[in-house]
Amino acid sequence: MSFGSWRLTLCTVSTLLFLSVSTLIPLSNAESAVPQVLNLGNGGEPKDLDPHTVTGVPEFHIIMNIFEGLVSKDPKNLEPIPGVAEKWKVSKDGKTYTFFLRKNAKWSQGDPVTASDFIYSWIRLLKPETASEYAYQGFYIKNGKAFNEGKLTDPNQLGLKAIDSSTLEVQLENPTPFFLSLLFHHSLYPVHKATIEKFGARWTRPENFVGNGAFTLKKWEVNRVITVAPNPFYWDKETVKLSEANFFPIDKHETEEKMFRAKSLHTVDDLPLEKLPLWQKDTTGVFKNHPYLGTYYYWFNCTKAPLNNKKVRQALTLAIDRDRIVRLVTRGGQVPATMFTPPGTGGFKPESRLPKDGSQIQKAKQLLAEAGFPNGKGLPSLEILYNTSDNHKKIAEAIQQMWRENLGISSSLFNQEWKVFLDNQQTKNYMIARAGWIADYNDPNTFLDMFVTNGGNNHSGYSNSSYDELIESAKKERNPKKRFAIFQKAEDILLEDLPVLPIYVYSRNYLLSNEVQGWHPNIEDIHPLKYISIVKK
Amino acid sequence: MSNSLWSDAWARLQKNKLAVFGAIFLTLEILLCVLTPWIAPYGFETQNLELTLARPSFAHWFGTDNLGRDLFTRILYGGRISMAVGIIASLISVVVGVIYGAISGYVGGKTDTILMRIVDILYALPFIFMVIILMVYFGRNILLLFVALGLTQWLTMARITRGQVISLKQKEFVDAARSVGVKTRYIILKHLIPNTLGPVIVYLTLTIPSVILEEAFLSFLGLGVQAPMASWGTLISSGVEVMEIAPWILLFPALMLSLTLFSLNFLGDGLRDALDPKGARD
């Protein structure tokens, strides 16, 4: 076949293809209503949709729409608003909460949601057999911890009481000022007893599923799509505009971004770092950027030389230019972490204690000399451990370079596959390890109780008794002002001892189609589908 | 193999322009790789955060990457790694494969059956699984990873050698050696292995590219060399991410990799034709 005829064939074939495709797709009628179907990129494939056993963010995005807790959150200002509970009251000592459930709250097959549903669910959360990784969210409930650890086997000893079918009384261990905020967490959502007892582990399959959210599970094809549709029995179903929402599990951010550009998605879960500069120039308004409740940092292993030396840790912390990292390396609107708790967590605004930029390099040099390593002489080569990811790699490379330039010290980088990395981190088999902490709930406690002596997530081996006391006392303090003052003291100790090297406060960078209405960017990244609708642009 | 056969082959090889081009290119490249520390215009880890993703210019011939490092320098250093991986891993696969195959083919019988069945089994193991196991155990040691890469490649080499040895075994000179009482080990080392070298050399030129590609695949999974050192594989996979913003970051390393693999292929084809004149009639 000659080249010309080949090209002709190609043209013919592509024309035919085009014709057949265009006849397959029905022409949308401009007059007809806009289809209310939302397509979302949702990160990884959900492990499950059982509120008590899941841990991930993709799961939460779906679960918060197909279940509803006692208290909801206003997506605009993140204030607690009535959910299943119409109203609530708190006792004087702050240890007893009484929730008044709305009468018209219903499960997706029509049963009413009652106080005993919540008791059943919270017992399930705490039961050892459930093996819930978020069981500690129930430890604020009286005797919750003991019950979970099996020291107590009678669920009646838990601080839970159904006064009547629509009144629930909850007793807490301590006055927990952020308890209402906690109730939005999926681990404290109610689940349907009869369904679970009937179907066991398979109750979250769409054919078996019963929930109480504004939406209910319609379809779940693994690694393909999870579809939710409005719950016909939802008490506030008039607010719901969407007829369907599709959560697409997409592992790669690059793929998501391309699907968004091809208009297959209304929003993406995250953007690849390298695409940020391109989207930041976008003028159509689809690019969204806002701070996020999380801190990116490095662990120092305080149990091994030379990082058991506080001055070395201080020198390393002061020697990096956080501003250059966020401005030139990550470039996603992150904020240099001059503290550990992200500013604005539960209203708490910690003081800056670390330099934003490289202004204290001289001091860093001096500290290093005081530690006995003038100009880095004698300091063993440091090892930075990170889990395999291009972003972590880039940041580590930049920090490695800053240490070399500013302090004259050498370090090597090690990337490890995720589980190996976790293993090494948790067995303290590292010198410096990359980490990130995203808030479980909107309160400074979620960040600061990590560093208590032998804390489960304290991988540095750090221990300071006055710090431990401060965190313990904050749990009992009800006055917000005094409480924040305690947290500030804790922050000060933390940033003096530096078991961690705070780098930046996370930001969210994503894309949102202009057709989506009722989506409010917020620090917790909560976007209930209930308020969302589609308009044609 | 007689000297004249080698010199005949050499003469034929010289007539093949593409093969000569390949050989020259590879020689130049190896030279560049060896001399990299002296000729590279910048350090491979020297960053310039104010000049990230710069276009190719006089100061930076191939532009800069996303941390403002000179891409030309990084390609030179990356070439060192990739070529080293290719050569070391291939040599390992040759040594293991040739010895294994030669023993299997020469001894024959039950031994042959068992040895070849083992090869069959290893063939059936999904490569990716090996990779993840290797990643878990050897993640921290790049040299061991090279060895591991070589060890995943020796199977084909063993099969080729075995086939070659079996066909040579029936030839007169082996019988002659055997009839005068030469030891098996000596026959394998002195007669059979040298005579299988032809096909093995050809296959070697094909193994090197595939090992280089495997390293790239590992790099894509985050398993290759440790940053900030780079191989062509890591350079390419990070180039893919910025291809819409700075296509040259993908283009140059991909070009270098392709040219190298082209050269190896040409050289391999040329060697095959040279060593086996029967097939080179066009």
Next chain:
Amino acid sequence: MAILEIKNLKAHFHTRRGVVKAVNGISYSIEPGQTLGIVGESGSGKSVSQLSYLKLLPSPPLKIPEGEVLFHGENILAMPEERLRTIRGNKISMIFQEPMTSLNPYLTIGSQLIEPLIIHLKKSKRDAWKEACAALSRVGIAEPEKAMKSYPHEFSGGMRQRVMIAMALTTRPEILIADEPTTALDVTVQAQILDLLREIQKETQMAIILITHDLGVIAGLADKMVVMYAGRIFEEGPVEKIFHQSEHPYTRALLRSTPRVDVLQDKIPVIGGSIPDLSQVGQGCPFYERCEFRTDICQSTFPTSRKIAHNHETFCHVEKFQ
């Protein structure tokens, strides 16, 4: 009346190193029932001279810049490919030197044997099968039905050459070109094959062009012979005449170097030197370098034909060299 007439045929290979003049202007003819032997060392162009006009050599690199090949008076070289195909394997058949490789190892003997019958004689598959069986038994293969279903590797060399002959003869060709038909076979089998060819020729009156470097084979089968060297014809004439009254130094050297029929190898030990590089030959006699009787004129011009007797021509400047 000649059945095939070759006039000033030239066949050149255009390679990277230059133009290799494999056949450099040859002429001869053959009549029905006649056997023409073409003799020469390897590389003399004897095979190429036949393969070239039948278009059995890849082109490029082969080119035929000059010449005519008349088959029943019609120029084969001017024929379109389709017309040539109706002659090739039908009116003109070939058998080759290597019976081991000339048959397709992946196909049964039968499926290869029936092809010419189906293509040229438009036989049905069943008829073709029957005829092929008959052809096999004619060439002396017992149990032809079984042989038809066998694969070539199950046969010995001699048997395969018989199959090749059977295949060449199924269409009752007018000319059979046999390119070294016995070289790869051992002596007893050689004799059988030659007998077979002789027998069949007697029956069918076909012409045979026998290409060989083995003068013994020529002596046994051919009526007329052509001596080729470096793409040129050196001598042409009846076999007995050339064997006994050759007037060409090359022919004589060739004859001298053949003490027995079965020993002649690729290189003739008694003739010093080797065949010249065919891309370098000029206008002179290509044997010049090796010829013990060479004169100055030999280097610059190729001799014209010199008639020695009826039908016997030689191409040499030197008339009396003994």
Next chain:
Amino acid sequence: MGLTYILRRLLTMIPVFLLVVTLVFFMIRFAPGGPFSAEKKVPAQVLKNLEAKYHMDEPLIQQYFRYLRDLSRFDLGPSFKHSNRTVNEIIAEAFPVSMELGLISLCWALLIGISAGGLAALKPNTFYDYIPMSLSILGICLPTFVVGPVMVLIFGLWLNWLPVAGWNSWQDRLLPSLTLGFAYAAYISRLTRGGFMEIRHQDFIRTARAKGLTETQILLKHSLRGGILPVVSYLGPALAGIITGALVTETIFNIPGLGRFFIESALNRDYTVVMGTSLLYFTLIFVCNFLVDIVYVLLDPRVKYE
């Protein structure tokens, strides 16, 4: 080659299979990390509860025999990560997708590879040879993770012809299968060319031509079988490669196939899924190699298996 050969070959698979089960079981168990390690450390008590739930509190050897027992009933166990699914269900759902992707890719590879290689062999050292052969080297040089995104960029985003990801319509099948098939098409075209070139010079092709066969008849009847043999023997490794190559392709195009489960499960230490998928892949590759051997015997009468 008789039935006994087939049977014997299949029987040898059993000990090999057991060996692989054992190897994979202990290798993955001895790898650092476990299915329950997470960035937010799981409290010791919860970990104990979880381990009890999945029988991981038993001695390893007991777990091994438990696995073997379940395996003999074709029960691959529950997934650790996808807690409302069993491994059997996951495979039943995802494997057909991978299979479809693999087969379409293989078809592309064979179609493109054999026709390009055949064309090149028909007209060696011409335009028709140089172009496909250069392209094929390019195909061998460029890793899937480059080809995939570049194709998406060109056909999905610039030309807007094809979907960029997903696995629903037939258009969704095009880019991933081409991406995956590309490198193999490249190899196959080279093998085909090599095979045909080898055949072209065989004496029996000259015989066929001398018999008066047309070039097409020669190609189809006399060259194809022998020319295709190198491709056939390459099919075993190619299938294995396509299956493992699917891991990357499935990630790039977000295809719900088994490859993603395999990678993800290995990274998550989802022991049962790792085992299930590895064993499936092993069996698949074993069977493919076996089939390839049989096809080889059918094509080449000179090869015999005892």
